[in-house]
Amino acid sequence: MTGNVLLSVEDVVVDLPTPRGNLRAVDRVNLEVQAGQTLGVVGESGCGKTMLSRAILQLLPKKAKLGGRVMFDGQDLVSLDRESLRKLRGRSLAVVFQDPMTSLNPVLTIGTQLIETLQEHLELDLAAARKRSVELLAAVGIPAPEQRLTQYPHQLSGGMRQRVAIAIALSCEPKLLIADEPTTALDVTIQAQILDLLAREQQRRHMAMILITHDLGVVAGRTDEVAVMYAGRVVERAPTPALFKKMRMPYTEALLAAIPKLDTAPHTVLPAISGRPPDPTRPIKGCSFSPRCRYAVARCHGEKPELTEAETPAHQYACFHPIETPAAVPA
Amino acid sequence: MMLQSSPSDPLLKVENLVVEYVVGGKTVHAVSDVSLDIARGETLGLVGESGCGKSTLGRAVLQLRQAQSGKVMFDGNELTSMRGEALRKMRQRVQLIFQDPIASLNPRRRIGDIVAEPLVIAGVKDPERRRKMVSDVLAAVGLDPALVMGRLPHEFSGGQCQRISIARALVLNPDFIICDEPVSALDVSIRAQILNLLEEMKSRYGLTLLFIAHDLAVVKAVSDRVAVMYLGRICEVGPSEQLFAKPAHPYTALLIEAIPVPDPDMRPAESVAVGEPPSPIAPPSGCRFRTRCPRADAKCAAEVPELRSVAAGQYAACHYPLA
Numbered sequence: 004m005t006g007n008v009l010l011s012v013e014d015v016v017v018d019l020p021t022p023r024g025n026l027r028a029v030d031r032v033n034l035e036v037q038a039g040q041t042l043g044v045v046g047e048s049g050c051g052k053t054m055l056s057r058a059i060l061q062l063l064p065k066k067a068k069l070g071g072r073v074m075f076d077g078q079d080l081v082s083l084d085r086e087s088l089r090k091l092r093g094r095s096l097a098v099v100f101q102d103p104m105t106s107l108n109p110v111l112t113i114g115t116q117l118i119e120t121l122q123e124h125l126e127l128d129l130a131a132a133r134k135r136s137v138e139l140l141a142a143v144g145i146p147a148p149e150q151r152l153t154q155y156p157h158q159l160s161g162g163m164r165q166r167v168a169i170a171i172a173l174s175c176e177p178k179l180l181i182a183d184e185p186t187t188a189l190d191v192t193i194q195a196q197i198l199d200l201l202a203r204e205q206q207r208r209h210m211a212m213i214l215i216t217h218d219l220g221v222v223a224g225r226t227d228e229v230a231v232m233y234a235g236r237v238v239e240r241a242p243t244p245a246l247f248k249k250m251r252m253p254y255t256e257a258l259l260a261a262i263p264k265l266d267t268a269p270h271t272v273l274p275a276i277s278g279r280p281p282d283p284t285r286p287i288k289g290c291s292f293s294p295r296c297r298y299a300v301a302r303c304h305g306e307k308p309e310l311t312e313a314e315t316p317a318h319q320y321a322c323f324h325p326i327e328t329p330a331a332v333p334a
Numbered sequence: 335m336m337l338q339s340s341p342s343d344p345l346l347k348v349e350n351l352v353v354e355y356v357v358g359g360k361t362v363h364a365v366s367d368v369s370l371d372i373a374r375g376e377t378l379g380l381v382g383e384s385g386c387g388k389s390t391l392g393r394a395v396l397q398l399r400q401a402q403s404g405k406v407m408f409d410g411n412e413l414t415s416m417r418g419e420a421l422r423k424m425r426q427r428v429q430l431i432f433q434d435p436i437a438s439l440n441p442r443r444r445i446g447d448i449v450a451e452p453l454v455i456a457g458v459k460d461p462e463r464r465r466k467m468v469s470d471v472l473a474a475v476g477l478d479p480a481l482v483m484g485r486l487p488h489e490f491s492g493g494q495c496q497r498i499s500i501a502r503a504l505v506l507n508p509d510f511i512i513c514d515e516p517v518s519a520l521d522v523s524i525r526a527q528i529l530n531l532l533e534e535m536k537s538r539y540g541l542t543l544l545f546i547a548h549d550l551a552v553v554k555a556v557s558d559r560v561a562v563m564y565l566g567r568i569c570e571v572g573p574s575e576q577l578f579a580k581p582a583h584p585y586t587a588l589l590i591e592a593i594p595v596p597d598p599d600m601r602p603a604e605s606v607a608v609g610e611p612p613s614p615i616a617p618p619s620g621c622r623f624r625t626r627c628p629r630a631d632a633k634c635a636a637e638v639p640e641l642r643s644v645a646a647g648q649y650a651a652c653h654y655p656l657a
Contacts (some may be wrong), residue, residue, distance in 0.1 A: 223598045247598045267553060269558060
């Protein structure tokens, strides 16, 4: 991919020591995000999507071992010292987590948390930071922003808290926002509002975004590119329209098929994916999805497929028997 | 609020149920004048946002929460006035499955004992018989009894724990199960497995289900009829297909619109300024949805809309239902 690459994740590996042995949470992942673009990272719990975001933010658990490079805006974050990282995070690299209750400090008012961020990174004086805070809260759709400054997180609803978390993340005009399951803890009507808010602010600020989710429905209308992760690896990656038009990886297809749809009749048996993801401390020799894959043949169990280029541009998949090609019919 | 699509043979009949509780000196109007029927063998889906009172309603049916007024009739028996042994006996026929499969299993007890507990309470004294029943029901939910009975909950994934919870709910061969968000804590791929399992168990054990969830698509996948709840009141009820194809209540329409569609060509409709639900401590006068409703006017603030028939079997509580 060409263009103005803002973030490039190169061969990133994250190893976590556990009592049961080494757990490879992220396995040789390569990704790029261009300025102003949105990348969706999709996968189930334990697929490594959150560890990947933490690797980008350099917020991995202490014992974790990180390999590869994370190039952000011309700098390699992996080799950056703590002080430079601290300046970068919150300033040009911001994050919104799933649960706003845990990302906000429960004993500080909304105002203190916003103003502190602004003063720390933008060196604004108190009056200017206060004024900016009110503007930010208004921008993320919080009614009566002046009064909210004196409130504590527990006085707000979940949706409002997530709006505050987004306001804090946006406060220093970041170049990249990582939104890690930002709507999973919210009701469906609030989810739509928060996703709209993120999309609107992203366009207005020409900010790049990584939207991490387990829901293919969430990424469909709101991302430029999608990377599907399974067992620590990217197994398919494509521009969003291309992916939904012609997905090649059986896992992506199965993930989409398993979502209940409104247009199917009640009591229709759902095409569930049998079994469950492999134990990450017990690596599988072949394709990690092969034990659950309905197309798998002997080769899939013995050999790991690498990401290969599809005929559609910028589309990659890791599968020996991609969907809808002659090779998909096992001999 | 009387009119309901009255099934000829309701297993469960909820009449004008009111549940209120006091938090910090203020009254929470959790369930306000709710009436529902569930026919034998039917699955009724109950949807609504967090805090709309759907879980409280489920618990009030089981008499785990005291109702202020109203009746709950189960198989012709009035549960609200039942006490002690009689209630305990009746509860064996009604079971509950919770949202968090891991938290709902005692972490220190072995799976075999967890699933056998209802049998112990019900007075099945013969340990061999209990063992056989536990083993049968574990096999029915797709687990290998020999492998799982001696193990502890933490050794299982969320999906497997939910299978164990379902086994525990089934072991007494109940007539009715209340599923309270049974799949919301599970991953997409596991969710489909559990939904399929519930459907399979329903036909195998001849169950009637009250299926509570906030995800409309999940509810539709398993329900014959769906009731939509908003701030303690039922705003619409009807056959699943019909309700989703032609919602009459603006709130139902809003919920349907908010579902993300896995199709990039379907640009998500910019969510209208719908805001958030008001507090159930001070619900709006008249129609409780009026503060978020694009069609609301003075009448909606003054008069509580009754559930009225809008189509065959479909009822909506709205002064200005969608055509």
